[in-house]
Structures are given as structure tokens and as C-alpha cells.
Amino acid sequence: MEELDSADLPAPVPGPGQLLVRLQAAALNPVDQVLITGAMREALPVRHPFVPGVDVSGVVEAVGAGATRFRVGDPVIAWNGVPSGALAEYVLINDAPSASRRPAELTPAQGAALPTGALTAAALLDLTNVAEGASVLVVGATGGVGSYAVQLAKRAGLTVLATGRSGDRDFLARLGADHVLDYRSVNVAEEAHRLVPGGVDAVLDLANAGPGLAATAAAAKDGGQLVSSLGGPPAFERGVTAAYGGTTTPEGRLDALAAQAAKGELRIEIDSEYPFDQARQALLDFTAKHVRGKIAVVF
The missing domain is CATH 3.40.50.720 (NAD(P)-binding Rossmann-like Domain)
Structure with a gap:
């Protein structure tokens, strides 16, 4: 974890069925720690260096060929699989049931804290x-x-x-x-x-x-x-x-969970929020503190 660092990378380009999302918030998960440390490298092999983060909340910036559910400017949330690179200014997500439109009632941080x-x-x-x-x-x-x-x-x-x-x-x-x-x-x-x-x-x-x-x-x-x-x-x-088992994305499930949260039927508990320039500290604190709910990184 001590080797975490920030770097400038080229913005990704959406391929078929993909969306380019400009991040507004991401949330941390135990899998981020596992991938960073290589604790489960046999089950979850990841080539280092990589960008951690699987919970996405942001705005669609560009739409790849064949992606039809979202348009440029739509607010979205997504569970992005492993690894996905959500701790970055831009990330690619799939136009799939793992993504949903973020309800207006949810802040970007709340949206990020929901999917995984x-x-x-x-x-x-x-x-x-x-x-x-x-x-x-x-x-x-x-x-x-x-x-x-x-x-x-x-x-x-x-x-x-x-x-x-x-x-x-x-x-x-x-x-x-x-x-x-x-x-x-x-x-x-x-x-x-x-x-x-x-x-x-x-x-x-x-x-x-x-x-x-x-x-x-x-x-x-x-x-x-x-x-x-x-x-x-x-x-x-x-x-x-x-x-x-683990995370699954049946058709409509993330949509339904987001709707429940928007109506106040499902509480989104955020322990703390960190600005993007403190993402490294957020990851370090996540490993060391007793967290209630989620830790979010906001952009």
C-alpha cells in the first residue's frame, strides 16, 4: 500500500458497447486492497501498475458504437468489475446491467457508494x-x-x-x-x-x-x-x-436499488469523503480504521 502513487495517463477511448465516464466520485472496497497488495493474485491476477476502484459515479462523456442505453451528459453509476480504474478522472464502463442512471436525489458520492x-x-x-x-x-x-x-x-x-x-x-x-x-x-x-x-x-x-x-x-x-x-x-x-458467491448484476437490479435509495427506502451510509488529491490517504485509512458503510473519493 505504501507504493501507491498518482500519475498522468492518456484518456481512454470507448470501444463497442462502452461508455467513457468523467468521474465525480468513486468508492473504496476491500477488493481494492486485495488487488493492490496481490493478496489473491492467483484468483484475481492483475498486472501492476494499475488503477484501482470498481465503484463509478459520474457523467457520460462519450458513447461507443452499439451502446444505446445512455447518452452524453447522463449521470451514471456502475459496478465496473475487476479491475476497472475508477480512481481516475476518466474511466470506461460497459453499457450493461452493471450500470444505471443515477437518480437526481443521490449525490455523486452516494451514487458511488451504492453499486458494489x-x-x-x-x-x-x-x-x-x-x-x-x-x-x-x-x-x-x-x-x-x-x-x-x-x-x-x-x-x-x-x-x-x-x-x-x-x-x-x-x-x-x-x-x-x-x-x-x-x-x-x-x-x-x-x-x-x-x-x-x-x-x-x-x-x-x-x-x-x-x-x-x-x-x-x-x-x-x-x-x-x-x-x-x-x-x-x-x-x-x-x-x-x-x-x-460475490457481486452479480441481474437485469434491472441496480436500477431497482438506485430507485429504492432515491426514495429513502435504502440508506446509503458514507463513513467519510476524501477529495481526489487525497485518494492515496483514503486507501491507507480504509485499511486502518473501523469503517461504517463506505469511504468515497470525490472529484
Whole structure:
């Protein structure tokens, strides 16, 4: 991370099906850290040097051949895949369901803070395959994905248990958590079983990976489920099954999430904003601080 630097690069040119976007804001995600450090170079190979950033919010500057959904001047948001280069003045995005028109009710920073977090949360909740009235434990609930997962789970009619720190209680309750578990002072699995006798129907773990998932899988009921974006074993003790996934962009989903946010039905939590000339510091702080929601870089 200490080797981060800024540089002047030529403006990209949109190819077929692409849009050139002049950035107004970008948001940071854990994948940025992973790509920068090469921590998952085998699964996510990236040639260095590269421009990080996958959350885009800006204005269409030019339209490539065959791109028909947007016009020059349209405000847009996008989840841009890995890597995409959103921490730059200009970026190319695809004219695809991964992009949406930014509602006028959302600021550029709010627009940037929506795509990755909300799309990933929705995709992972799909994997839990639980019905209204079920219970879910969200581990890592204060982060960029977790803050949306809590809200979407509550809107789906689930009883939501959420992990955080003692100071996060009001924040998580505001998002819709029915119970907040302070992971620094209680055994999360034991507390989940106390609050939901027999265990929760599903655990959505956004913080742990591999063998570390066993501790939170213990919060699920016998035959329950654990869902994670970080990967791990196929099953756990007591018949608890596992499902792993990440960001997906079904047709219309980002449009719907943006509309919900515009109507105030989905909160966009921004921990802090940094000007573009402090993007390096934003990335360094992102690795070091306890973040509630998202960190945005504004242009």
C-alpha cells in the first residue's frame, strides 16, 4: 500500500458497447486492497501498475458504437468489475446491467457508494434461500456490504442479528437490526443461540474465510446455512451447508436499488469523503480504521 502513487495517463477511448465516464466520485472496497497488495493474485491476477476502484459515479462523456442505453451528459453509476480504474478522472464502463442512471436525489458520492455494496448484499441474500419470517445473522454488518445486507434482510421480512462494536449499536439498529451482538465482548454463536433458541436459519459472514467460518457457522441451526463472499469449506458440523458467491448484476437490479435509495427506502451510509488529491490517504485509512458503510473519493 505504501507504493501507491498518482500519475498522468492518456484518456481512454470507448470501444463497442462502452461508455467513457468523467468521474465525480468513486468508492473504496476491500477488493481494492486485495488487488493492490496481490493478496489473491492467483484468483484475481492483475498486472501492476494499475488503477484501482470498481465503484463509478459520474457523467457520460462519450458513447461507443452499439451502446444505446445512455447518452452524453447522463449521470451514471456502475459496478465496473475487476479491475476497472475508477480512481481516475476518466474511466470506461460497459453499457450493461452493471450500470444505471443515477437518480437526481443521490449525490455523486452516494451514487458511488451504492453499486458494489448493495449488489453484493442482494446476491448473497439470494443464496441464503430463506423465506419471510426466518432469521439471519450478518457478520461484518457495519461494512460496505453488511450495511446493505442488514437493510435488505429486514425489508425481506427476516429477523436480523448483526455483529458490530458496542458503539455501533445505534447505527445498526437504524439500519434495521433486531439484535446487535458486540463481537468483542460476547461469543457470537452462543449469543445467537440465546436470542434465537436452536440457532438462526442462515449466517451471512462477510468478515471471515476458510477455517475461520466454522466459529460463525456454529450460530446456525442444525441443517442451517452459511453464506460468504470469501470462500471456505462446503459444509460444517451439524449439517450446516455453505454457499459462496460475490457481486452479480441481474437485469434491472441496480436500477431497482438506485430507485429504492432515491426514495429513502435504502440508506446509503458514507463513513467519510476524501477529495481526489487525497485518494492515496483514503486507501491507507480504509485499511486502518473501523469503517461504517463506505469511504468515497470525490472529484
